[in-house]
Amino acid sequence: xxxxxxxxxxxxxxxxxxxxxxxxxxxxxxxxxxxxxxxxxxxxxxxxxxxxxxxxxxxxxxxxxxxxxxxxxxxxxxxxxxxxxxxxxxxxxxxxxxxxxxxxxxxxxxxxxxxxxxxxxxxxxxxxxxxxxxxxxxxxxxxxxxxxxxxxxxxxxxxxxxxxxxxxxxxxxxxxxxxxxxxxxxxxxxxxxxxxxxxxxxxxxxxxxxxxxxxxxxxxxxxxxxxxxxxxxxxxxxxxxxxxxxxxxxxxxxxxxxxxxxxxxxxxxxxxxxxxxxxxxxxxxxxxxxxxxxxxxxxxxxxxxxxxxxxxxxxxxxxxxxxxxxxxxxxxxxxxxxxxxxxxxxxxxxxxxxxxxxxxxxxxxxxxxxxxxxxxxxxxxxxxxxxxxxxxxxxxxxxxx
RNA sequence: GGGGAGAUUCCAGAGUGGCCAAAUGGGACGGACUGUAACUCCGUUAGCGUAAGCUUUCGAAGGUUCGAAUCCUUCUCUCCCCA
Numbered sequence: 183x184x185x186x187x188x189x190x191x192x193x194x195x196x197x198x199x200x201x202x203x204x205x206x207x208x209x210x211x212x213x214x215x216x217x218x219x220x221x222x223x224x225x226x227x228x229x230x231x232x233x234x235x236x237x238x239x240x241x242x243x244x245x246x247x248x249x250x251x252x253x254x255x256x257x258x259x260x261x262x263x264x265x266x267x268x269x270x271x272x273x274x275x276x277x278x279x280x281x282x283x284x285x286x287x288x289x290x291x292x293x294x295x296x297x298x299x300x301x302x303x304x305x306x307x308x309x310x311x312x313x314x315x316x317x318x319x320x321x322x323x324x325x326x327x328x329x330x331x332x333x334x335x336x337x338x339x340x341x342x343x344x345x346x347x348x349x350x351x352x353x354x355x356x357x358x359x360x361x362x363x364x365x366x367x368x369x370x371x372x373x374x375x376x377x378x379x380x381x382x383x384x385x386x387x388x389x390x391x392x393x394x395x396x397x398x399x400x401x402x403x404x405x406x407x408x409x410x411x412x413x414x415x416x417x418x419x420x421x422x423x424x425x426x427x428x429x430x431x432x433x434x435x436x437x438x439x440x441x442x443x444x445x446x447x448x449x450x451x452x453x454x455x456x457x458x459x460x461x462x463x464x465x466x467x468x469x470x471x472x473x474x475x476x477x478x479x480x481x482x483x484x485x486x487x488x489x490x491x492x493x494x495x496x497x498x499x500x501x502x503x504x505x506x507x508x509x510x511x512x513x514x515x516x517x518x519x520x521x522x523x524x525x526x527x528x529x530x531x532x533x534x535x536x537x538x539x540x541x542x543x544x545x546x547x548x549x550x551x552x553x554x555x556x557x558x559x560x561x562x563x564x565x566x567x568x569x570x571x572x573x574x575x576x577x578x579x580x581x582x583x
Numbered sequence: 584g585g586g587g588a589g590a591u592u593c594c595a596g597a598g599u600g601g602c603c604a605a606a607u608g609g610g611a612c613g614g615a616c617u618g619u620a621a622c623u624c625c626g627u628u629a630g631c632g633u634a635a636g637c638u639u640u641c642g643a644a645g646g647u648u649c650g651a652a653u654c655c656u657u658c659u660c661u662c663c664c665c666a
Contacts, residue, residue: 341662404610405621414611428619435620467618498619524633540612543627547613556614561633575612576619 185246191450192443193239194371194398197378201393205365208390209248216365218243219392221253221304221355221373224282225274229289230416231477232400232409235444236368237293239397243366244295251300252290253358254283257308258351292419292481304358322386323353323379331375356380364392371396372408400444405434417445423478427490428498428577430474435466438473446476497579503554503571508581513566516582525550526560532572532580541574549575 186203196202209216220240229237240250256279274282283303290296311319328349329335337344352375359367359380367377374396381391399408402415409416417429433441438460442453460469471491478487497506516523516531523531529541529550536544544550545560551573552564564570570582 343661432619435618438620465618466620470618470620494619526633537630538632539630540628544613547627548615549613559633 189239189242189246192235192397193395195374195394195396197374197381197394202366202395205393209365216243216248217362218248218250218366218368219253219359219362219364220250220368221255221358222283222286223255224259224279224286227282227285228411228416229286229292229419230409230411231419231445232370232402232416234293234419235400236370236397237290238447239368239395240299241294244298249300250294250298251302251362251364252287252294253362254279254286254301254303255355256280256283256303257305258354260305289419302362304354304361307361308354308357319357319383320350320353322383325349328352352376352379353383356383359392360384360387360389363389365390366393366395368395368397370399370408372399398440398444401437401440403429403433405437417477419481421481423482423486423490424493424497426478426481427474427487427494430477431467431470431494433470438466438469441473441477442469446473447480448476497577503551503573506571506573506579508571508579510583511580513568513582516566518566522563522565524561525552525557525564528564528566528572529574533574533578544575 186206189202190196205216218240220236244250256276259274259279259282260276287296287301290299329338331352334344334349355376356379359377360383364380364384367373367380369377374394377392377394377396381394384391401407402409402413403417404413404415407413407415417426421429430441439457442448442456446453448456456469456472460466474494475487475491478490493507500506511532516528525545526538526541529545530536530538533541541550542560546558548556548558550557553571564572566582568583572580572582574580
């Protein structure tokens with residue numbers, strides 16, 4: 183059936199394999215929609231294309247009329263979260279959680295229809311859980327099971343610390359599924375263990391176990407690690423169009439297919455065309471441009487995508503220095519005492535976030551250009567006249583006015 | 584509760600009294616080459632000083648010493664083994 187195929191597209195793991203078909207059938211017979219859960223840790227409040235992979239799948243469910251539930255792990259975040267980390271994350275305050283959750287929700291609207299989604303906070307029930315209830319819950323799970331989870335196992339064998347509370351996290355996440363009576367839990371493949379825990383717990387509560395659907399983890403800009411804020415390899419959903427374009431262009435070629443499948447919203451037919459272009463030897467750069475434009479169209483607009491492409495071509499592919507786009511800087515704002523300023527001091531005014539030592543290294547390493555000339559003398563006096571153009575590093579261009 | 588090992592710069596990991604702002608590798612950043620790709624090569628990788636040099640940094644706080652990442656004391660944290 184068409185629906186099934188669409189829903190299964192790109193999904194890496196479905197447990198059990200034919201579970202989705204059964205659930206859909208069951209829902210149809212009962213004349214109801216499925217409850218699809220996706221959990222979020224309100225930690226770093228920036229969503230990126232990696233999150234979007236799962237969110238898009240949620241959107242599909244939504245488009246097919248199912249009820250999606252965004253679960254904010256407000257409780258778990260306040261006790262610290264081990265997901266995908268070798269180190270435990272530090273607990274967040276309630277205020278931070280609240281703030282991050284709000285940021286999340288506004289970003290979620292870039293992919294899903296938030297007005298039709300149900301947004302719940304797990305502190306709603308976990309706060310009220312008594313010690314005896316908690317311990318009863320814990321009795322359903324064995325230590326050996328928990329130690330099967332990859333990162334626990336790894337940390338345990340490597341003798342890196344695992345705090346007790348981290349072990350509870352998957353169990354609490356599973357309990358969320360019990361409370362919400364989920365039909366499906368979505369997540370990245372790194373969530374497989376936690377999602378499976380939900381199945382197990384639902385069974386002990388005599389509920390129909392949820393289907394687990396894991397989406398592949400999108401790799402980050404480095405082409406090695408999964409996309410993650412802390413690895414500084416993300417394309418954020420709120421990134422500026424020009425930034426999205428540049429970042430997309432910088433992904434390694436071997437990621438092109440992955441991005442095509444997971445990050446674009448091309449139809450299967452369109453994807454096939456792109457793949458053929460690639461295999462017939464077309465310059466991968468052009469394929470990346472198409473992908474970049476598609477991504478920007480999703481999160482900004484078609485116009486922004488075109489603009490970003492033009493900007494990229496002019497700013498980085500065009501070798502002519504004078505034709506770049508320069509950020510205007512008023513000479514008065516430099517607060518110079520004289521009509522000239524040593525290059526290093528000028529650079530520091532323009533890039534306040536860099537230390538003087540770092541700038542000095544950059545200049546002496548040939549990373550600064552003044553009016554189309556590479557200047558490697560930090561103390562060369564630069565006349566402060568309108569029209570002076572300065573390039574600092576690869577992508578910062580300024581013009582004095 | 585007892586015994587042992589350990590905490591080093593972004594990360595990993597050398598360094599056991601001056602030659603240490605601290606080897607090496609990774610990452611990152613710059614340069615050359617390119618398609619802001621990859622590969623390769625080169626350089627840089629605490630702050631301030633146009634320099635001499637100064638300041639902060641080797642888990643934390645004290646101490647010994649002309650001089651400490653290195654020695655001593657206390658503390659915090661981690662790992663291992665035993666009970």
